[in-house]
Amino acid sequence: MQSFTQLTATAVPLRAENVDTDQIIPARFLTAVTKDGMGEGCFAAWRFGADGALDPDFVLNKECHEGAEILIAGRNFGSGSSREHAVWALTDYGFRTVISPGFADIFHNNSLKNGLLIVTLPEETVQMLLDLVEEQPDTRITVDLEAQRVSLPDGQQVSFPIDPYRKLCLLQGVDDLGYLLSKSADIAAFEAAMQPA
Amino acid sequence: MNNGLPRTLFEKVWDAHVVVQDAGAPAVLYVDTHLVHEVTSPQAFATLRERGLPVRRPDRTFATMDHAIPTRNVDITLWPSDAATQVRTLRENCEDFGVTLFDIDGPVQGIVHVVGPEMGITQPGTTIVCGDSHTSTHGAFGALAFGIGTSEVGHVLATQCLLQDRPKTFAINVDGELGRGVSAKDVILAIIAQNGAAGGRGHVFEYRGSAIRKMSMANRMTICNMSIEGGARAGMIAPDETTFDYLRGRPYAPQGEEWDRAVAYWRTLRSDDGARFDRELTLDANALQPMVTYGTNPGQGMAITGRVPTVDDLDDPAERRSLLGALEYMGLRQGQPMAGLPVDIVFIGSCTNSRVEDLREAAAIVRGKHVADDVWAIVVPGSKAVKAQAEAEGLDRIFSEAGFEWRGAGCSMCLAMNDDKAGAGKYVASTSNRNFQGRQGPGARSLLMSPIMAAAAAVNGRVVDVREML
Numbered sequence: 001m002q003s004f005t006q007l008t009a010t011a012v013p014l015r016a017e018n019v020d021t022d023q024i025i026p027a028r029f030l031t032a033v034t035k036d037g038m039g040e041g042c043f044a045a046w047r048f049g050a051d052g053a054l055d056p057d058f059v060l061n062k063e064c065h066e067g068a069e070i071l072i073a074g075r076n077f078g079s080g081s082s083r084e085h086a087v088w089a090l091t092d093y094g095f096r097t098v099i100s101p102g103f104a105d106i107f108h109n110n111s112l113k114n115g116l117l118i119v120t121l122p123e124e125t126v127q128m129l130l131d132l133v134e135e136q137p138d139t140r141i142t143v144d145l146e147a148q149r150v151s152l153p154d155g156q157q158v159s160f161p162i163d164p165y166r167k168l169c170l171l172q173g174v175d176d177l178g179y180l181l182s183k184s185a186d187i188a189a190f191e192a193a194m195q196p197a
Numbered sequence: 198m199n200n201g202l203p204r205t206l207f208e209k210v211w212d213a214h215v216v217v218q219d220a221g222a223p224a225v226l227y228v229d230t231h232l233v234h235e236v237t238s239p240q241a242f243a244t245l246r247e248r249g250l251p252v253r254r255p256d257r258t259f260a261t262m263d264h265a266i267p268t269r270n271v272d273i274t275l276w277p278s279d280a281a282t283q284v285r286t287l288r289e290n291c292e293d294f295g296v297t298l299f300d301i302d303g304p305v306q307g308i309v310h311v312v313g314p315e316m317g318i319t320q321p322g323t324t325i326v327c328g329d330s331h332t333s334t335h336g337a338f339g340a341l342a343f344g345i346g347t348s349e350v351g352h353v354l355a356t357q358c359l360l361q362d363r364p365k366t367f368a369i370n371v372d373g374e375l376g377r378g379v380s381a382k383d384v385i386l387a388i389i390a391q392n393g394a395a396g397g398r399g400h401v402f403e404y405r406g407s408a409i410r411k412m413s414m415a416n417r418m419t420i421c422n423m424s425i426e427g428g429a430r431a432g433m434i435a436p437d438e439t440t441f442d443y444l445r446g447r448p449y450a451p452q453g454e455e456w457d458r459a460v461a462y463w464r465t466l467r468s469d470d471g472a473r474f475d476r477e478l479t480l481d482a483n484a485l486q487p488m489v490t491y492g493t494n495p496g497q498g499m500a501i502t503g504r505v506p507t508v509d510d511l512d513d514p515a516e517r518r519s520l521l522g523a524l525e526y527m528g529l530r531q532g533q534p535m536a537g538l539p540v541d542i543v544f545i546g547s548c549t550n551s552r553v554e555d556l557r558e559a560a561a562i563v564r565g566k567h568v569a570d571d572v573w574a575i576v577v578p579g580s581k582a583v584k585a586q587a588e589a590e591g592l593d594r595i596f597s598e599a600g601f602e603w604r605g606a607g608c609s610m611c612l613a614m615n616d617d618k619a620g621a622g623k624y625v626a627s628t629s630n631r632n633f634q635g636r637q638g639p640g641a642r643s644l645l646m647s648p649i650m651a652a653a654a655a656v657n658g659r660v661v662d663v664r665e666m667l
Contacts, residue, residue, distance in 0.1 A: 017519045018394055018494045022633040027614045031265060031279035033239035033286045045635045050621060074515055076395040079428070079494070080633060081612075082330040083237065084346035105364075105398055105430050106330060110346035123515070163362070165222045175348065177244075180356040183217055183225050187253075187358055190216040190227055 002115035003173030007096050008142040009069035012059055013133040017074035021107065024078070024086040038085055039092030064137035072099045072129050077118075078107025087114045097143050099150070101126050112166045113175050117145060119160045145170060203469035205366050206435050207401045210341040210466070214324045216358060223360040229323035231353045232309045233260035233296065235283040236614070237328030241351035242290040253357045255295040259318055262287060262301050263308045264329075265614045268577050268604040271301060280615065294354075307580025307606035310334040310548040314418065315582050317447025321436035321463040326353055331548045331630065332431075333424040337417035338444070339436035339466045341401070344425065364430065365475040367400035368468075371408040373482035378664035380558070381416035382550060382628070382647035384408065384480070385423040386488035386498045392478055394496035397429030400476065403468060404434050408482035414443040415554035422549045423630050426495035435467040487663055489535045490632045490645040492523035497632070498645065499535065501662045507531040526634055527642050528622065535644070535660050541623040543574040543655040544637070545601075545648055547611035550628035551579030553586045555648040559628075560595040562652035562666060568600035569658025575602040575617065577609040599656070613638045626654035 029041030049055045059065060071090070077100040078086060087110045090098065096116065101123040103111070111118045121129075132152070133139055142151040145167060151157045169175065204212070216225040231254075238260070245252065252258055265280040273281050284301070291298035299305040299312055306312070310331055313319045321339035326332060328350040335342035349359055371384055389396075402424050409417065417434050424432030441460055444450045451459040468474075486500035497520070499505065505524065508517045508531065524531060529538075545551070545559050556578065568574045576596050578584035584606055587593055593603045610617040611629035613636065619625045621640025628651050629636075632643035644660060653663040 015518070016522065017515050020494070020631075020633045022612075022631070022636050026635055026639070027264075027612045030236050030614060031277075031283060033283060034243070035240050045639055050640065074518075076398075076428070079394060080330065080425075080631060082328060082344035082346055084240075084328075084348060087346070102395060102398065104395070104428065106344055106346060110348065113346065113348040163223075176360045177248075177348075177352055177355060179222075180225065180352055180358050180360065183358070184356070186217045186225065187227070187356060191357075 001113065001173050001175045004096065004115050004117045004145050004170045006142065006144045006146070007069060008140050009096070010065065010067065010138060011070035011072050011129070011133045011141055012065045012068045013130045014059060014071060014073040015130055018076045018079055019073050020080035021078055021083050021086040022080055025083065025089040030083060030085050035088045037092065038088040039094070042089040042093040067094070069095055070097045070099060070141055070143065071095050072126060072133060074126070075101040075123065077103050079104040082106045084110045084114070087111050087116050091116050099126060099129065112170065115170065115173065117143065117170060119143060119150060121150065121158060121160055125158055203472040205468040205472045205474060206339060206403055206433050206466055207341065207366050210322055210324065211363060213322070223362045225358050226361045227324065228326050228353050228357050228359060229257060230318060230325045231258045232313055232325065232327035232332065233258060233350070234264055234309050234327070234329065235262045235287040236264040237347050238290065238350055239283065239286045240347050241328070241354055242294065244351040245294070245354055250355045252294040252296060252354045257357065258296045258354065259299065259313070260287060260291050260296050261299040261306055261309050261312050264608045264612065266301060266607045267615045268607045268609045268617065271605060305581060307583065308548045308551065308608055310422065311551060311579030311583060314338065314414070315447065315580060317444055317450035320444065320450070321440060322466050326359065330425045331422050333429070334418050334422040334548055336421040336424065336431050336433040337414060338440055339433060339463065341431055341433065343430040365400045367397060367402050367429065368474040368477045369402050369404050370406040370477065370479040371404065371482050372406040372479070373408055375408055375482050375485060378487055378649065378667050379485050380647035380649060381412060381419040383485055383488045384482070385420045386490065386495070386645065387480060387485050388478070389423065389427045389495050390488070390498040391480070392427055394426060394494040395428040397424065397427040400429050402427065402429045402432035403474070404432060409434060410437065413554060414439060415552040418552070419549055423495065426630055436463045487647060487650050489650065489660060490643070491527065491529055491535055492520065493526055493632055493634050494523070495630065495632060495645065497523055501536055501650070501660070505529055505531055505533050505535065536662055538624065538660045540572060540626045540644065540654050540659060542619050542625040543568070543572060543651050544577070544610045544625055544627040544629065545575070545651050546577030546579070546609055547629035548579065548608070549630045550648050551577060551583065553583050555628065556583070556587050556592050557590070559648040559652040560592045562649050562663065563599040563601070563656055564595050566599055566656040568655045572655055572658050574600060574655045575604055575610065577604045578606050580606045601655070610637050612636060626651045626660065
C-alpha cells in the first residue's frame, strides 16, 4: 500500500451531497478482474455526455482543476455499494485525499486500505473550502497526516480526527493483512475453542 | 465482554467473535461464513496467489455468480466476454482454492443473499461477510452480517478474520399492525425516509417490535437488506420460531441432536431486558402507507398519498440542494404527486424483493390483467430454487400471460451490469434497493417500491396506490 505522510496540492470542488459509489464508478466498469485502469470509469456519468464526449461544464473537466490531487465534496460521500473499485478509480484518476463532512462506513474502510486519505471536517469548514477553491482554483492546500492538520496558503489551519491505528498504517504504508497473519496462533486457538454448531 | 450487564443482540454476537483486541487497534473479528461472488473477488484471490497464501477455511467459504451474468441466456459462450471472464475466473479460483461454488451450470445458483438463506448457510448468531453491501440481508436471522471491500475479502480468505471497529447500537421499534397493501418494503423505505440515507452511519440497526415479530423471513430479509441504504452496515432481528421453522431441514442447517443444541443457543440470542442502545427510533406500523421514492438517494421517499417535498419544507441548505439536484435528474417538480406518473419499465427482482413470497404477492396483482402498452416489464427470480418453486405454483404463467418477461436468476437490472439496462430518461418502477443516478442504466430514473406497487404500476402504466386494486 502506498504510504501517506503529507500532500500539498490543488483541489476540485464537487458541490454534491450523497455522492454514491455508483457515481464514483458505474457498475459497467466493474467487469475487470484486475485493479488496473479504473480511473477511466471515475465519475464517468458526470465526466462524459450521452455522446461519449467530455462535458466541459463538469467540474473535474475544467482546465483550472487539472492535476488536482484533493477532492472536496458534500456530506455522506461514498454511500451505497461496497465496491472497492470506487477507491481504485479515485486513486487511479490521481486523487490522494478526499475531504467531506462525512463518509459512508464501507468506503471509509476501503479508502484507508489503499492509501487514500479521507479527511472529515465540519460542514461549515467544507463549505468554506468549496467556496475558496471555486473562487481561486490554484489554491494549494496542505494535508499533513502526522499533524492531522489541513493548512491553507493564508495560514489558516484546521485539525481533523483519525483513528490512531489507521493513521499508523497510512504513515507506514502497511495494510491489515500482515497484522492479521501475525495473529494466526490466536485465530487457531479461537477456532479450537469454538463450539460445534 | 460479558460482565453480567444486560446486552443487546448485537453485543452478544460481537463479543462471541472477538479473537483478540490489542490496545489501540481494532478488534480481530472471527468470520463464521464468507460468501463470494464473481465481481468483487478476483482481485482478492489474486492477492492470495501473489503472497502464496491458501484460503484458511474453504469449508466456511461459499461462492455463487449473480452480478454480471445475463439472465436471458445461460450459454456462457454467447455472453459478453467480460462477464464470461469473471465467471471463468471465479470457477478457476474456487477450483484452485477448494471453495464450494454454486455454479450457474448447477442446480443451485442465484443472488448470493437469496442462496445463502435458502441453503441454510445463514444461521443465527454467526458472523457473515461478503464483498457486497447488501450482506446486511442475513441479519434477518440474528446473524451479524455486513458488506466488505475487496481488500477485506482477501483478509477473510487468508485469515478468516477482519480488523473491525466496534459499531454502535441503534434500536428501531416498529409496533402495531401494517395496513392492507402495506409491505415490508414500505416499512424500510419509511424508516430511511425518516432517519436519512446516512442516519445509521457507524451503527448496527436492531429491528424490534410487534410488526417485525409477525413478519415472515422473506419480509424480514427485505427489511435487513436495506439497512445499508439507511447508512448502517448491518441490521439484525432476533431469531424466533419463524426463524427456526424456516431453517429446519435446509441442506446446511444442523441436523438431529446438533439441531436441538443449536436452537437452544439461538433462543438466547435476543436483547436482554434493560439492554441499552446508543440510539432509538420508533415507528407506528398502523400509520404507514405504501411508499415510493422520488429522488436519487433511498432517503428521498414518500407515502404514495403524499407530494414531493418543496425546498420550503427543508431547513438545511445541503438538503435543499440535494432535493433540487435530484428532481432535475428525475424530471420531477417540487410539490407534485407521484401517483399518476407514467412508467416505462417495471423490474421485479433483486436481493431486496425476489423471493417466492414477493413473486406470489406481485402475481396476485397481475393475475388476469395485462402489462400496459409501451411498458417493458421483467421478473427476475432471486435464485434457481425460487424460479423452480414459482414455476411449480404457476406464477411464471401468470406473469408471462400478463406480458412480463420471465427470466433466469441474478441481480440483473438492480445494478445493470448485464444487458438488462433501462434507457436514459426512462422511469423504472423497481423493487430493488437503490435509486442512485444511472444505477439501472445510464440516465435511468428509478422509483423504488414494493413488489405489489410495482405490479400495480405495470398493469396501469403509471404509479398508482396499489390499495385501489385490492
